Amino acid sequence: MLCPEQLRVQAYFDGEVDAIGAAEIERHLERCGECHELHLQLQRTRQALRGELEYFRVPQPLAARIGNALDEAADADAPAAARAGPVRPARASQAGWWTRSFWTGAFSGVGLSAVAAAATLFVWMPMLGTNPLVDDLVGAHLRSLMPDHLIDVVSSDRHTVKPWYAGHTDVSPAVADFDTQGYKLVGGRADYLDHQRSAVMVYQHGPHTINVFTWAADRHSLPAQVTRHGYHLLAWKIGDLQYCAVSDTGWDELHALAALIQGVA
Amino acid sequence: MDDKRRRFEVQVLPHLDAAYNFARWLAPAPADADDVLQEAVLRAFRAFDSLRVSDVKAWLFAIVRNCHFTALKQRQRRAQVPLPEEHDADDGAALVAQVPGPEEESIRSSEAHNLNELMQLLPAEYREVLVLREIEDLSYREIAEVAGVPIGTVMSRLARARRALKGQWMEQMQGTPRAVP
Numbered sequence: 001m002l003c004p005e006q007l008r009v010q011a012y013f014d015g016e017v018d019a020i021g022a023a024e025i026e027r028h029l030e031r032c033g034e035c036h037e038l039h040l041q042l043q044r045t046r047q048a049l050r051g052e053l054e055y056f057r058v059p060q061p062l063a064a065r066i067g068n069a070l071d072e073a074a075d076a077d078a079p080a081a082a083r084a085g086p087v088r089p090a091r092a093s094q095a096g097w098w099t100r101s102f103w104t105g106a107f108s109g110v111g112l113s114a115v116a117a118a119a120t121l122f123v124w125m126p127m128l129g130t131n132p133l134v135d136d137l138v139g140a141h142l143r144s145l146m147p148d149h150l151i152d153v154v155s156s157d158r159h160t161v162k163p164w165y166a167g168h169t170d171v172s173p174a175v176a177d178f179d180t181q182g183y184k185l186v187g188g189r190a191d192y193l194d195h196q197r198s199a200v201m202v203y204q205h206g207p208h209t210i211n212v213f214t215w216a217a218d219r220h221s222l223p224a225q226v227t228r229h230g231y232h233l234l235a236w237k238i239g240d241l242q243y244c245a246v247s248d249t250g251w252d253e254l255h256a257l258a259a260l261i262q263g264v265a
Numbered sequence: 266m267d268d269k270r271r272r273f274e275v276q277v278l279p280h281l282d283a284a285y286n287f288a289r290w291l292a293p294a295p296a297d298a299d300d301v302l303q304e305a306v307l308r309a310f311r312a313f314d315s316l317r318v319s320d321v322k323a324w325l326f327a328i329v330r331n332c333h334f335t336a337l338k339q340r341q342r343r344a345q346v347p348l349p350e351e352h353d354a355d356d357g358a359a360l361v362a363q364v365p366g367p368e369e370e371s372i373r374s375s376e377a378h379n380l381n382e383l384m385q386l387l388p389a390e391y392r393e394v395l396v397l398r399e400i401e402d403l404s405y406r407e408i409a410e411v412a413g414v415p416i417g418t419v420m421s422r423l424a425r426a427r428r429a430l431k432g433q434w435m436e437q438m439q440g441t442p443r444a445v446p
Binding site for chain 1: 267273278289290298306311380404420421424430
């Protein structure tokens, strides 16, 4: 024989009754052995499910696939006029002069190659559709934006973040906070990338999150600049380390952060 | 990135892992869950313009669920498989599904060694409420929205799902000196 209060006991357990109802059920639980046992059972079941049940997260290839599909859907949404017009070259020229003057002014050595990369970017773009590393980087960036994925070690202190990498990643990049320049170091993370445990520095720039991935540069080459799924990827090398900054922020902001990081490396 | 795409990424994509987990528990074959998630995200994106719901997560889950059952129907077009019938909340006999689908059937023949395998022995509609309630912490009202059933049905289905899980546990672990969940 089942106690007729069982569903109310369950609702109480699930936090679905108000304070008065809860008080009634608590009194009932003291009197009814059957419901008392049910309540314990509900607790055990929840504990087991939350503790042991596998939680499936989106695999990176699927995340990339979905990103591609969304790109196509977004393109289909765009008005025909916008699609027909030369949108990308216009954006390039907007960013161009600022980027050029910034790089030539502050870092003339690397400036030339960066300008060259910027100039050829839009010529390359159609050919870059299949670089798996680019997909991996965007996938890793997207994953990092999901709840509880962004940061493994929370710190704006480079003395905390850098040693943390030693135990969790295969590389040890220079770490610095550029809060005064508008790029706040909010923490670090380890991501599996290009068959390595890469070190990720996470910067906050206004409302934007910028992931700066670093790993030993020995395998796949990256384009200097590429846009995928609406995210900008800016890649550069310092010694044997490959860097890639990924964000939905503008190119100028990414270039500025890259220059800052190159300044301390 | 255009505005719609950006808003979609901010509001919807944070729930992508949860939606995928839900899809995986609905459709145990990973490839099926992959397709379901992709189709669901695309449908969500197309409907996003007209979206005026406050509960994006429940909305996305509902789309995942619809996509799953649409895909399931396509896969099973030749084999008609009825869902387990609803019973009254007080019907204590309806502890386990009497009408397992082919997916459940194939797994039922094997033994469950842990809670994950045990879950696969339950019908999809039980797995569904258990994941939504216990893992995703959705309220009865949200689960009702996702599953498209009245709240009373959510309550009775949840009760039966929990009892079924316990029942399966007892059955599978018979002879094994291990605590009941």
